[in-house]
Amino acid sequence: MKVFIVYCHPSKNSFTNRVKEEFIRGLQDAGHEYLVSDLYDMEFQCELSEEEYLRESYYKSAQPVASDVQLEQSKIEQSDAIVFIYPVFWTEAPAKLVGWFDRVWTSGFAYAPEPSMKLLDKALCIAIAGKSIQSLDETGEREAMRTVMLGDRIRNRAKEKELVILDSTTHWNEKLREEKIKVHLKTVYRLGINF
Ligand SMILES: Cc1cc2nc3c(=O)[nH]c(=O)nc-3n(C[C@H](O)[C@H](O)[C@H](O)COP(=O)(O)O)c2cc1C
Structure with missing residues (x-):
């Protein structure tokens, strides 16, 4: 399988x-192919410009998208699967990854x-x-993360979808x-080899 990894940590x-x-x-041990977008390394532009905002909110899908967005979309088209790896910041992905969705999930594409x-x-x-699964469940934060990442962003764009939270990693x-x-x-290695 060809796997596109979108990685985001400062x-x-x-x-x-x-x-x-x-x-x-x-993934390598299982013989999968992969490519990585390291959003901080790439200095990925995460803010939507006014022009982009107007294109998206008025569904102007005939208008071209920026070349960095096109490149990300072509990585998806070349792949069979997508994997997001990121820390939880205020119950969300880091702003750079949130902005990746704002810009890459465009009208006429996603x-x-x-x-x-x-x-x-x-x-x-x-x-x-950083928090424990128990704490994330008590407040509904885990469910909120599932709703946003799997329910809204992935939605029906993949046949199978999963959110794995690696918890209790606070300093x-x-x-x-x-x-x-x-x-x-160990869990993560298994996720890779059994992908
Ligand atoms: C700005 C900021 C906000 C954070 N918000 C949360 C949060 O809402 N929930 C949580 O479980 N952990 C939170 N954390 C902890 C991070 O997920 C933390 O980075 C995590 O323990 C992973 O460790 P690492 O940074 O060494 O990869 C936050 C950390 C930072 C820096």
């Missing part, structure tokens, strides 16, 4: 970066009129959270973080 010195590396190791985007076999979102409790990291890295 620091190479993060657990999220290790998650990306370990997931790729699993939505009306007549979206041309291919139906992907799989969409997997791997979100790294507030370094001992727990280290324990959880060991378990999470």
Whole structure:
């Protein structure tokens, strides 16, 4: 399978970066092909310009899109599956990844009129959270993340979709973080090799 990874974290010195590396190791061991958009490395422009806003909100799909957006869309068209790897920032993806959706999920590509985007076999979102799953469930934050990422952004654009949250990675409790990291890295390798 050809897998397009959209990776978004501001620091190479993060657990999220290790998650990306370990997931790729699993994919490689299973013989999958992959390509990565590292949004910070690419300095991906995440803010919608006024021109883009007008194109999107008035469904002007005949108007061309920016070349960096075209490039991201072509990576999707070349792939069978998409994987998002990112930390949770205020119950959301980082602003750069949110902006990637604002700009890349364009009218005529990802939505009306007549979206041309291919139906992907799989969409997997791997979100790294500081909080525990229990805490995210108590407040409804996990459900909110599912609704936004899988319900709205992926919606019916992939045959299979999944949100995996790797929890309790806050630096507030370094001992727990280290324990959880060991378990999470095994989970992520398995996700890659069984993709
Ligand atoms: C600005 C900011 C906001 C954050 N918001 C949340 C949040 O809403 N929920 C959560 O579980 N963790 C939150 N965190 C923790 C991050 O998800 C944290 O980056 C995570 O523990 C992953 O570790 P890493 O940065 O080493 O990859 C936040 C961190 C930052 C810097």
